[in-house]
Amino acid sequence: MRESEAPESRPYHHGDLRRALVEAACRLLEKEGAQALSLRAVAREAGVSPAAPYHHFKDKSELLDAVAHEGWEKLDLAFQAARDAHTSPPDRVRELGVAYVCFASQHPDLYRVMYDCSRDKADMPAHVLENEESAYRRVREVLISAGADxxxxxxxxxxxxxxxxxxxxxxxxxxxxxxxxxxxxxxxEEAFLRGVLAHVGVFAKGL
Amino acid sequence: MRESEAPESRPYHHGDLRRALVEAACRLLEKEGAQALSLRAVAREAGVSPAAPYHHFKDKSELLDAVAHEGWEKLDLAFQAARDAHTSPPDRVRELGVAYVCFASQHPDLYRVMYDCSRDKADMPAHVLENEESAYRRVREVLISAGADxxxxxxxxxxxxxxxxxxxxxxxxxxxxxxxxxxxxxxxEEAFLRGVLAHVGVFAKGL
DNA sequence: TGCGCTATCTTAGCGTTGTTCAAATAAGAA
DNA sequence: TTCTTATTTGAACAACGCTAAGATAGCGCA
Structure with missing residues (x-):
């Protein structure tokens, strides 16, 4: 018999170790920074042996991919908020850029993981560039509504x-x-970011 | 007495090991890529023991700094060539940008080392941003001659x-x-690069 | 010349990392 | 129960960054 409802009610050895590992990695990322993010440290943080992650991720890089995925989703939330907070199309173009850079500035280690993953494979995650609802498409749409042909x-x-x-x-x-x-x-910093982006054509005049 | 002029006339154990290590690192970078650039591999490539580099560099990162320095100097040559190849200021602005991105595209692993060094310390090498003859100043000057106030x-x-x-x-x-x-x-690729840069205000119209 | 001094390099070793593999364990099906 | 499968562990391997102690080579000075 089970010992009467463990705090997290783990139906298996650990429950959902995959998710637990990604969360442990994110926690470590904020606490210790990007260079402390070793597979063993993540396993330690999740309270599990160094070999356990290999049943849920083929590689260290595959775990990092999962962390990066989490990051892109958080960024997407910031994007949606920025778009919904403004109605004028040129404003939206500008604020999308500001939101992007502010996100990176507020989560530098997470952003680093996100981009290092893409750079290593010379490949952006599909849902960022290719999808209909992707961040890339969202920028494109806003550019059109701001006057692009x-x-x-x-x-x-x-x-x-x-x-x-x-x-x-x-x-x-x-x-x-x-x-x-x-x-x-x-x-x-935000004024600085706005100032720099104002010298990029597309951000400055919506085309 | 010395044994009558060895090929490289090494007055000491190795001659100039510091330089030899940097060159070995650059060689490895081109052959094997950035993720193969371990301190031990560099020592191996230079034909020396794994501990030898520590008499010339305090750290692995200090060796990478030296490699990055080499890279910035190569980039500076490309910059000079691009500036001298064009007389019209707007052309110069554009061609400076193209030269920069082409350099990175032709030496991706070197460029990666260069920027990772800066990113780790949140600090660009002094001779790139601050000097009178720095690449940054060069861009600034060209912008002025192209019409910036x-x-x-x-x-x-x-x-x-x-x-x-x-x-x-x-x-x-x-x-x-x-x-x-x-x-x-x-x-x-070059047409692609030019196309993208044309949508950045400063590259597009010199201001 | 011979002696010492110092910079240079090597050998050996520590702790950590990513990864693999056989053995142990637990959940679900029969 | 027993069998099967998914999950986790423990032990091990090679490679890494780095350190410390000893060997070696060049230099200045008697």
Missing amino acids: PSDEIGLELATIACWCAAHGLAEMTSFKQFEPLKEALGG | PSDEIGLELATIACWCAAHGLAEMTSFKQFEPLKEALGG
Whole structure:
């Protein structure tokens, strides 16, 4: 007989170890940073042996993929909030960019895992770039509603990619020490981010 | 007495092991990629014991810093060439960006080491951002000669950073598989890069 | 010349990592 | 119950970054 409802009511050895591992990894990521995220440390944090994760993930990289997936979903929430908070299409373009870079600035280690996963495979997660409801498509749609010519498919694609590249570059560079005086002069990081994005065509004028 | 001029005339045990290690690291980087760049592998490639590098570099990261330094100097050469190949200021702005991203595309593993070093310390190498002859200053100068208002210091700074961010983002994303159809439609990677950069304000119109 | 000093390099070893494999364990089906 | 399967463990391997102690080679100075 089971010992009368363990706190988390684990029907199996651990319940859902896969989920527990991803959560432990996220916890570690916030507490200790990205360079402390070893497979063994994650197993330790989840209270399980070093070999246990291999029954749920083929690789360390596959666990990181799952963490990254979690990250993209959180980013998607921020995206939705930014879009819903503004009605004017040009505002929406700008605020989408700001939301993106702010997310990266607030979760630097998570963002690093997210992009390192993509970079290693030269491949973005399908639901980010390809889906109908993907973040990429969302940017594209907002660009159209802000005045971009929907019949110029190639131009539209290039503009969307330019958006994304500028946001990603800024996301990785905004923490550089050299920019701190400028941030202070502008009254905070967000003003700095807005200032930089304003010099990227698509963010500046919606086309 | 010395044994009559050994091939490389090594006055000491190895001659200049520091330099030899950096060169071995660069060789490994091209042959095996960035994830194969362990300290022990570098020592092996240089024909020396695993502990030898520690007399020339405090850390593994300090060796990588030296490799990155080498990379920034190579990039600087490409920058100079791009600037000297064009006379019209707007052309120069554009070609600087293209040269930057092309360099990253041609030496992806080196570029990765270069940026990972900066990212880990949230700090760009001094000679890249701060010096008078730095790449950053070079972009700034070209922006001014292309029509940017030199009295608007903050605006100029923001525009330069926007340049840099877009170039960096594109450099890291240009290898993504999802962009391949678009590259083909445009007739090659360079056309793709130019197309994307054309949607970044500073690259597009020099301001 | 010979002696010591110091920088350089090696050998050996520690603790950690990613990964594999055989054995142990528990859940569900018969 | 017993069999089967999914899950977890424990032990081990190779490779890693790094350290400490000893060997070696070049240099200055008597």
